[in-house]
Amino acid sequence: MEGLTGQAEALAKGEAASVDLVQRSLDRIEAGKELGAFRVVRAEAALAEAREADRRLKDGERLPLLGVPVAIKDDTDLAGETTPFAVIGDHKPVSQDAELVRRLRAAGAVIVGKTTTCEIGLWPFSESPGFGRARNPWNPDYTPGGSSGGSAAAVAAGMVPAAVGSDGAGSIRIPAAWTGLVGIKPQRGRVSGFPHTDPFNGITVWGPLARSVEDAALLLDVLTGSHPEDVYQLDPPRAPFVESARKEPGRLRIAISFRTAFGVSGKLDPEIRLAVQRLARRLTDLGHKVFPADPDYGLVALGLVPRGTSGVADWLDSMPNPVPEPRTEVEAKLGRLVGKRLLPLAKRMDPYLHKKVGRIFQYADVVLTPTTAQLPLKVGAFDGAGYQRTQSGVAAACPYAWTWNVLGWPGVNVPAGLSSSGLPIGAQLLGHDSDEATLISLAAQLERAEGWTYRRPESVAGAPVSQ
Numbered sequence: 428m429e430g431l432t433g434q435a436e437a438l439a440k441g442e443a444a445s446v447d448l449v450q451r452s453l454d455r456i457e458a459g460k461e462l463g464a465f466r467v468v469r470a471e472a473a474l475a476e477a478r479e480a481d482r483r484l485k486d487g488e489r490l491p492l493l494g495v496p497v498a499i500k501d502d503t504d505l506a507g508e509t510t511p512f513a514v515i516g517d518h519k520p521v522s523q524d525a526e527l528v529r530r531l532r533a534a535g536a537v538i539v540g541k542t543t544t545c546e547i548g549l550w551p552f553s554e555s556p557g558f559g560r561a562r563n564p565w566n567p568d569y570t571p572g573g574s575s576g577g578s579a580a581a582v583a584a585g586m587v588p589a590a591v592g593s594d595g596a597g598s599i600r601i602p603a604a605w606t607g608l609v610g611i612k613p614q615r616g617r618v619s620g621f622p623h624t625d626p627f628n629g630i631t632v633w634g635p636l637a638r639s640v641e642d643a644a645l646l647l648d649v650l651t652g653s654h655p656e657d658v659y660q661l662d663p664p665r666a667p668f669v670e671s672a673r674k675e676p677g678r679l680r681i682a683i684s685f686r687t688a689f690g691v692s693g694k695l696d697p698e699i700r701l702a703v704q705r706l707a708r709r710l711t712d713l714g715h716k717v718f719p720a721d722p723d724y725g726l727v728a729l730g731l732v733p734r735g736t737s738g739v740a741d742w743l744d745s746m747p748n749p750v751p752e753p754r755t756e757v758e759a760k761l762g763r764l765v766g767k768r769l770l771p772l773a774k775r776m777d778p779y780l781h782k783k784v785g786r787i788f789q790y791a792d793v794v795l796t797p798t799t800a801q802l803p804l805k806v807g808a809f810d811g812a813g814y815q816r817t818q819s820g821v822a823a824a825c826p827y828a829w830t831w832n833v834l835g836w837p838g839v840n841v842p843a844g845l846s847s848s849g850l851p852i853g854a855q856l857l858g859h860d861s862d863e864a865t866l867i868s869l870a871a872q873l874e875r876a877e878g879w880t881y882r883r884p885e886s887v888a889g890a891p892v893s894q
Contacts (some may be wrong), residue, residue: 429880431495431588431642432669438484438494445477445484445494445537450538452496455586462823463561464571464580466501469510476537483535491649492548492853493535498581498590501541501558502548502574503528503633504622512742513546513555516749526621526654527591527633534649539587542577543580546755547739548631550817551601552804553577556752561789563606564884565850569803572602575636579606582636583884589638589646593620595631596735597798597828603840604634604798604853605883609643609870610636612828614861615835616659618650621810625658627738628770630731630832632651638880640841640871644668647863659835661861668867676868682720682791683707687800687826688727694823695800702843702852703797709876710795710869722794722830725783730776733769736762757814784834788859793869798840798853799825827855837863839870842879 428603437443453470473496480494499505502512504525509518516739524532531538534796543561553576554560563569565582571580575592582590592599594612611634618633620626635646646668653660683703685695711717740762743749744804751759787794801824809817831838836858842853858866874880 428637431492432494432639432645434495435492435645436548436586439489441484444603445480445552446474447497447541448494449473450539452587452796455584456540456581459564459584459586459883461558461562462564462567462580463714464577464586465498465556465582466543466558466577467541469538473539474593480535480537481834486551490535491645492531495536496539496587497536497646498540498542498578499529499531499538500575500590500592501529501544502593503541504679505538508541511558513544513558513741514746514749514751514755515557517747519747526555526619530650536649542575542590544574544577546752547576548595548598548754549739549758550574550809551597551821552806552809554806560806563803565606568806570605570806570848572605572803574598576602577611578636579603579608582606582608582638589642590636591633591646591650592636593631593633594832595627595738596731598827599634599636600798600828600838600840600853600855601825605851607851608636608638608839608840608878609640609842609843610634611643611647611863611867612831612838613647613863616653616657616661616836617863618647619652619654619657621654621657624656628634628734629659629774629835630734631738635680636646638883640867640874641672642671644672644867649776649792663886666863667862668863671867672871674868676865676872679715679792679865679869680790680794681707681710681715681717681795682787683795684719684721685718685797686721688724695797696802697730698802698846699797699800700809703795703854706843706854706873707795709873713872713876720787720791722784722787724830725780726776726779727784727830727833730773730780731829732831733766733773736766737770738762739788754814754817755810780834784830785859792865794857796827796855796857798827798855800827802848802850802852829856837866838862839866841870841873842877842882845882870889
């Protein structure tokens with residue numbers, strides 16, 4: 428029963444019981460609790476939902492994820508639970524599910540818990556003073572990344588077959604890269620963030636983390652859809668994304684780029700460069716035309732900073748009596764003083780940036796880049812650090828992912844191998860407007876050639892983590 432797809436099929440065929448799958452998930456969460464992947468574990472509620480799923484399955488009901496255990500990130504409303512987003516405060520349980528949770532429930536999924544993150548999703552690590560720290564199953568001394576690090580750790584450790592994360596500047600793709608997973612940042616508006624109608628002013632989207640492309644595509648299909656109040660509305664995709672994972676992509680033109688956006692430093696680790704170049708050769712062997720070419724990013728950073736800082740300010744200001752870290756408060760102050768004033772300009776830049784960066788798609792179908800410039804950071808690397816040191820440090824480590832958040836276009840992290848120290852490395856497949864299907868098809872072809880689903884950490888708390 429491998430992964431999300433395998434568990435869903437086994438349940439539908441009567442070859443497995445939801446209670447058993449959910450109990451196994453809960454047992455693995457408990458066995459690997461030192462990884463800190465979860466802030467909330469819904470053991471009693473999840474088992475009750477699993478029993479109900481088994482009853483529905485026995486009665487002949489069939490839904491895409493009926494009875495399958497999954498996890499969500501702690502920035503997502505789940506009725507009866509709080510949504511602190513890693514900030515200490517007087518948080519009250521919410522009364523309604525977020526739209527994506529409603530869609531998960533409508534597909535029959537059993538949500539076993541909410542995963543660890545950092546304060547308001549700011550950093551590529553998942554640590555906070557009030558809610559603990561997530562660790563990497565490949566080596567617990569290192570972070571699984573952030574801000575969806577708890578979700579990534581949960582999947583990489585075999586606690587759940589797939590999980591939902593969110594991505595405002597790489598927060599799905601970075602943890603996927605550092606834990607050896609597939610992570611999809613969908614097109615802006617593909618997955619609803621409601622009750623947030625314009626999450627972080629258009630840079631944040633929610634999407635899947637999974638071991639396989641097919642599993643990630645299946646979860647994306649379940650999550651896909653708009654709420655009537657969302658600022659960004661998309662037409663439904665022409666075909667389910669899982670179908671794209673099952674078909675060949677055809678011969679594609681792939682531009683490989685190691686350039687970062689203007690004004691953003693980031694010395695690329697030689698092992699990461701070699702891993703991405705190896706993947707480029709693999710793509711060439713698969714029949715694609717791979718060539719060096721850089722997107723012209725222009726002033727893309729001007730589209731990020733106002734959106735991000737004002738988004739942090741809005742989120743923090745909506746909390747009851749928050750007690751954030753000083754560096755979080757600095758980000759919020761920047762948003763209140765500068766970000767909100769520049770936000771209209773940042774949004775007006777969209778057509779200019781789409782045209783400027785989009786020129787690369789006149790001669791390429793996909794852009795291949797590293798996902799990060801550095802290997803996973805040590806847990807606690809920025810403990811006690813102020814805003815400037817943290818911001819400059821994480822910008823140097825992760826300068827590749829955020830540009831596509833400004834553009835709103837889709838991107839997929841794919842595993843690119845392991846470093847000499849045994850830590851995962853990731854590469855990004857970046858696509859044009861609403862072209863998730865091409866990225867998913869290409870990623871699935873790579874997976875068949877690379878076999879990365881069999882590459883996983885040896886053990887968690889002495890127990891095998893294979894699904």
